[in-house]
Amino acid sequence: MDFKRSDFPKGFRFGVATSAYQIEGHAKGGAGLTHWDSFAATPGNVVRFEDGALACDHYDRMDEDLDLIKGLGADVYRFSTSWARVMPEGRGPVNAEGLDFYDRLVDGLLARGIDPAVTLYHWELPQPLADQGGWRNADMPNWFADYTEAIMGRIGDRTWSAAPINEPWCVSWLSHFEGHHAPGLRDIRATARAMHHVLLSHGRSIQAMKALGVKNLGAVCNFEWATPASDSAADAAACAHYDAIYNRFFLGGLFKGAYPEEVLDGLAPHLPHGWQDDFATIQSPLDWVGLNYYTRKRISAVDEPWPAYAYAPPQGSLTDMEWEIYPDGLKNFLTRTAREYTGDLPLYVTENGMASATTPDPDRISYLTDHLRSVQAAVAEGAPVAGYYVWSLMDNYEWALGYEKRFGLVHVDFETLARTPKASYHALADWWR
Template sequence: MNFTRADFPEGFDFGVATSAYQIEGHAAGGAGQTHWDSFAATPGNVVRFEDGALACDHYHRMDEDLDLIRDLGADVYRFSTSWARVLPEGRGRPNVEGLDFYDRLVDGLLERGIKPAVTLYHWELPQPLADLGGWRNADMPDWFADFTEVIMSRIGDRTWSAAPINEPWCVSWLSHFEGHHAPGMRDIRAAARAMHHVLLSHGRATQVMKGLGVSNLGAVCNFEWATPLTNSAADVTAATRYDAIYNRFFLGGLFKGEYPAEVLEGLEPHLPKGWQDDFATIRSPLDWVGVNYYTRKRLRGTDAPWPAYDYAGTQGPLTDMDWEIYPRGLQDFLTRTAREYTGDLPIYVTENGMASAPTPDPERIAYLSDHLDAVRAAIAEGAPVAGYFVWSLLDNYEWSLGYEKRFGLVHVDFETLARTPKASYHALAKWWA
């Protein structure tokens, strides 16, 4: 690391991020079944059928983990709440143990001088709601609004920031069109409806939180830079369409009240009736926007039906996820987001990090350093970047890849659950001091 806090604007926040199902241990504390439990129990979906029943056992080791965040010198901890932990049936009577757990979490952060940044939903839908169609169901915005009111009535008076839904692209497209995440569908109509209902749910939750007096509200989207394999018209069109589906659809809905034409050409016949009337809710004013960034994709055109693109390999060094390391993409997204969508609205890098071999981890130190350089370059170009949060604090459950891929600054032995800070943790602790 060749820079210090002083190289960033005054008040710039540094932090770390996790998500509930990936670390908490979902079998503890009265949590209900989620569609991830069902997805993981289905052969072929997840490595070794692994699930989040134990994960990092953060539910019982919270104080140890919060001490790690404090000792790292982080300003902010971005965590998520589990809908099924708070409402085991998705609706109805809350689970007192679940609400108490998040109460203790927020209080524990404040006691250590750490800002609590909550994301309400990070992918683990209660199974009873999945049985009713999940994100395809037009009632989802109402159900999500009710969940929002329950959890934020309990902790919203003490959170520093709040965002409704993590990575709408993953919740909808990856999970309903590509089938890689729960519920594991490959259905264009399901994807279209999920994409729209996710954004409408975001808007409803934002309105609920404003009504409760919760402040500093944002949206967290994930982005992948799209590069055509060649300059051919087919490859350029493929990259443009990928960019529209992955990146511009969600920002367009949130900040412009419109969806890109390149997406509507495939999805418009499948969107819910009256979808155009929902933008007033979807565009509920926000205080910041979060950018999750890891990699880029190179695209080629194909003769297949819409969306008619295919991945065309990688260039340069890769992470253990086989994701290309491309820091320039982060710089470009930060500047483009401000220029084309959000103006002076503060932007936070809400996730950035890499999977690498357990120890040592010099690659992670280099990755973080290079991406922080990209953040500085974006700030120099005028992007109003206000913070940077590393994914992730702990090695954890990496969804369909089980426990094989390690993103953590802290190594977790999944046999003993012992935590051991890595070299990257110590490098950041020294730099953030």
Template sequence: MQFQRSDFPEGFLFGVATSSYQIEGHAYGGAGPTHWDSFAATPGNVVRAEHGQRACDHYHRWEDDLDLIRDMGADVYRFSTSWARVLPEGTGTPNAEGLDFYDRLVDGMLARGIKPAATLYHWELPQALADKGGWRNADMPHWFAEFTETVMRRIGDRVWSAAPINEPWCVGWLSHFDGAHAPGMRDIRATARAMHHILVSHGRSIEVMRGLGMGNLGAVCNFEWVTPASDTPEDIAAAARYDAIYNRFFLGGLFRGEYPAEVLEGLGPHLPEGWQDDFATIRAPLDWLGVNYYTRKIIRHADGAWPNYAEAPTRLPLTQMGWEIYPDGLRDLLIRNAREYSGDLPIHVTENGMANPDTPDAPDTARIDYLDAHLAAVQEAIAAGAPVAGYYCWSLMDNYEWSLGYEKRFGLVHVDFDSLARTPKASYQALARWWRD
């Protein structure tokens, strides 16, 4: 790595991120069934039908995992809470074991000098709520507010930061329009309603946490830099539609109280009645914006039904996920998001990293190069005036990569999924050398 702490502004924070279902082991501790359990049990949805029932067994190994975070010198651990672990039926009586687990986890971070950065929801919806329509149901904001109050009454006095929902685009579009994640739908009406209800649920969750006296509350969205495949009007328009759906829909709701015209062209007729009246809730004031960034997309026009776009190939190197490595996109998104949406609010790069076919015997130099280039992009954004305040690697350890099972390795720490042994990789050691400065 070419950097050290002194190369970044005073107080700049470094950290690592994970999510509950991907590492904890959902079979343990009284957690209820989720729509991801059902999705994974359906043939064809997940590579080798792999699931999160054991995952990395973080539920039992959390102390050793927190030691790994402490020992590399990370300031922040961005973790998530499992709704079905806390409320197995989605509402009603809490699971004491689940609340006790997150209580111990937060105390364990504080005891090691690590700032707990909580994300309430990272994709595993309780099956009981999925049976009622999940994010399509207009009652979701009420249910999500109840979940927020239940878990944050227990740990909210000790978390350093909190955000309601990880990557709304994945929860809404990828899961209801593309069908690639649970609940695996391909339905434009379901998509419109899910995307809107996600934002209303976010706003209600912020309101609940403010009511509990909590601060340092934010939103975490995922972004891809978008480039037209050519300078033809058709490709430029297609790229604008992709950008509006992926990058600008959620920011527009959160910061402007409006949705982009390019999205309303397709989703507008399917939004719930009175949707325009919900922006007062959606725009609940935030203290920071989280940016998850991995890649760029080159977009071309495609004939057919809205949204009329398709991905074009790139000549740049790819990660194990098949994603183009394009650090300039992180720089440009950080600058654009600040100028056009979040203003002076601190921005945290809440996820950035790469999947690589790692083995414990070979240094993951490709990941070191990836992180190095993206940290340089962060520096360039700061130099251009973007108020970037933190950078968190995805992920602490290899884990369950949703519909792609366990073969895509994002971790700074290698996990043997037979023995569950953890082995820090060269990238972990490289970051530790200067994070500990």
């Protein structure tokens, strides 16, 4: 990498990201059962029935991992807190050991000169709440606000930034319509309610954090650039449906107080009663927006009920996830988000990276280099990009794909749990330090 910090705007922040269930070791420290534990224990859902019970054992190896972040020269560490670790039943009693863990994590980051960037929910819902319908339940915004107060009442005075929910599309659509993630449903009514309740929960959480005096609050959405598979009008319409569901629904709710018509064509009959009245809460003002970006999809029309689209084969180079490497999509989203939704609000690339088992890992270095150049191009076009975080610090539990896909800058031997920095780690460290 031949970048210099001066190649980016003054004050631009570089960082790395992880999530609680993927690294901590959920069986430790008094954490409660999550719907991911149940999903993983169900045959056919996860490779080899693997789960996050041990993961990378970050729970017991925190200091070693924080030293790796410091050695990297990162300005920011974006991590998530586990609802079931803080409140094992999802409601009611708080687990003191869980709060102490996140207290030590924040203090450990600050002692090393690293800014703590917390996300309150990264997909592992307490099973007792899942038993009550989870994100389908209209009480979820209240439950999530209570959880927000519990965790941020403890660490919110020392966090640099905070966001309620990671990747609403994955929490709702991927998990309730496509069934690929917990709770593994394929139900259009459940999907519509989950999509709306996720945004309403986000708004309630923002309000709860503001009441606590927590500063620098944002939202983190995931994006996939979409292009029609052909020049046909049918493929163009199918692509518009995909773009509306994946990329425009959540930003529309957050910044326009409206959902795209292409989504309402299918979901409107299934949204909760009075959903139109919730946008005042959903649109609680933010200080920044985070974009998670990895790939693009080519979309073709199919003769099926709404949403009537399918994925065409990818083109060009692929990652180990079989995701197309398409750096231009990152620039496109940064400029489009600022132009159509957020204006001058700071934008952060809160996740970007690739799965690769290649050793040492020249492909990851190339991927990161090309995407950083895409960030530079967006800045040159006027997008207010303020930071870039790599996914991920270390190899970890990749949800339904178990431990097979390696996104880390640091290699983890899942037999011994030994950490070994990869070439990409050293390349970034040489530049960031």
